[in-house]
Amino acid sequence: MKTLGHWLTSPWRRSTVAAVVGALPVLAFPAPSLWWFAYVALVPWILLVRGAPTGKRAAHDGWWGGFGFMLAMHHWLLPNLHVFTFVIAALLGALWAPWGRLVRRLLGGEPTRGRVAAALVVVPSGWLVIELVRSWEGLGGPWGVLGASQWQVEAALRLASVGGVWLPSFLVVALNVAVAVLVAVPRARVPAVACLVATAAAASAAWVFSPRPDPDRRVRIALVQPGVVSGRDSADRRFDREERLTRELVGQDVALIVWGESSVGFDLGARPDLARRLAALSRETGSPILVNVDARRSDKPGIYKSSVLIGPDGPTGDRYDKMRLVPFGEYVPARSLLGWATSVGEAAGEDRRRGSRQVVMDAGDGLRIGPMVCFESAFPDMSRHLAEDGADVLLAQSSTSTFQQSWAPEQHASLAALRAAESGRPMVHATLTGVSAVYGPGGGRVGTWLGTDASAARVYEVPLAHGTTPYVRFGDWPLHAALLVLAVWGVTEAVRLRRSARGPLVPPARTAHGSPARPGR
Structure with missing residues (x-):
């Protein structure tokens, strides 16, 4: 009987599974509105990427998962944009390729407690930066930001008043990472449980201390x-x-x-x-x-x-x-290059004009x-x-x-x-x-x-x-914090790699009298 791991050795099977598990978070959004599912929806995707045999395969798993997420989130565009919907999903899905490598680097193999603790902060920060990049109007805007799945949860709305939709997004991803660690890395359960407790504490603090309208x-x-x-x-x-x-x-x-x-x-x-x-x-x-x-x-x-x-x-x-205009619906980005979209779907035949303020x-x-x-x-x-x-x-x-x-x-x-x-x-x-x-x-x-x-x-x-509200006063501080976390982690990794490349420093051998040995003639 073949194991699941053996079955996933086929690149196309693995890519298909990645696209399917990547699409799961969409069930937390309307119309299904299974908001609670967001807290575990990323776990299968994280576990798949964690088990990737190489960093390159982890990047592919991230890309295919992102493709599945974007396609599922925008599936209602298919009757209008047709094949171009798949092109958009593939382009946006590529944003998750570095995230896939990040997940494998921190959670792959038998991670130490230190790596797991780092993952609980760095992996959600990586997700937040992806949401920041794709929130640019030309890439479709912030439609399907993970924190938006919590629109009917009062505690999440309180968190949004503190850090915008970005703060619920960060905490939802952190919860998923913690659950994945509890499932797959039993000896690192302490930091995972600490993350769950910290998330509950953050939500409670927002509930108690953030100003109410x-x-x-x-x-x-x-x-x-x-x-x-x-x-x-x-x-x-x-x-x-x-x-x-x-x-x-x-x-x-x-x-x-x-x-x-x-x-x-x-x-x-x-x-x-x-x-x-x-x-x-x-x-x-x-x-x-x-x-x-x-x-x-x-x-x-x-x-x-x-x-x-x-x-x-x-x-x-x-x-x-x-x-801010809808790409393809109200204007075609780089029309000289992508104008062919009007021939395969219902893209805008003429660009709308923009206001200035x-x-x-x-x-x-x-x-x-x-x-x-x-x-x-x-x-x-x-x-x-x-x-x-x-x-x-x-x-x-x-x-x-x-x-x-x-x-x-x-x-x-x-x-x-x-x-x-x-x-x-x-x-x-x-x-x-x-x-x-x-x-x-x-x-x-x-x-x-x-x-x-x-x-x-x-x-x-x-x-x-x-x-x-704190969000109106302080703005998108969770995004700035996520960028800082990734910058610090990147510097730390660069230092670690440089030290490992130099190799261990071996002290010279000494004689019985304690003086350094001299090479023979």
Whole structure:
């Protein structure tokens, strides 16, 4: 009977297993939302890499595992990007190749307690740096950051208020390393148990000592979700439905009405009739309306996605142009090189234009709002800067209608819970077709989600809070700490390798009288 180790000697079998075990953490994210599974989901991958026969094979295991993770996390792109989805997953998966070598170096063979203790800090730091690198907009942004799987765990949200989503990510990886050590390295259980205790202590300290948001009043904010509108003249018919739903809010005393991304498909400067209809809606409801215009501008060249605030007299002049665009969906990176993606999928035929700065808008009655557009809600730094600039409410206008029957809408809606917890500000996630959601300043859900089957206008009582969270004050310090840990470990390894290359210093032989022996003639 062949053992598992013998079966894994085939490179292709081993690579397939690596891709499968690498994909396991995705089950902790919506839609499955098995958040507790994140604490052990990396263990099979770590054990596989630990047992790699060579460092090169460990790098391959890391790469294939990263490929599986990225493909599973973005599988809903397959109907639109087709084969290019595999290309993206392979490119991003390569980020885990050095991580594979790192795991084998620290945990392979019969590691000493010192190496295990180092692994409990260095391996999570390596994972965090991977998340940092792939969080660059051009590589797809911070979608699927491991800590985001804990969006409904109150203790994890408290940790996010201290160190952003990065702190839960670090601790989740550390837990997985500790469990892998308990399974595979029995004689190093002491540092593993110490890691588990330290993680529990960190979560407890965040729970007890981190400042809680201090709600002082509530505002009524309405979300208008028109639902799926397709076919010819869809932009006009969507506007008509949004207008009809908004009129249902007359007399409900709302402070702000929010429409989703691309809710207006025409530039309001070129369509004054639509601007007049929106102004009339604002007068009827007694509320400003935040719409999102996705159109070619009449006052400057190019297509923009813009959050525009509408008052009783029309556009107020407050406008935010989307700054961070979705690769391939809204622009093609290095179009001269990768433009062929438009021929194999639904990549953008023309690049959208970018805004240059974030904007905090005055919605009246002392309410200051910080808009973001779709993809931007995945970036912790954007919501942090809006909170620093005085926003009372964070807003994300989104549309995932292309991926309506996938996990994408729920994954996207869950990100707002992390942004709310990090910033200590409530966050509204308004979409065209669901999932729309509202979260309080601590990241807890307010009311119920508007699912992908809903076409409705719904009012939420949103608690406002003031004060500054440690994350807003100190920023991405877990990422800086991870870089420092890797730098220190790298220097230590370099010194060790240099000493080993020089060999042991052997003292000269001595005579019976104690003097150094001289070589014979």
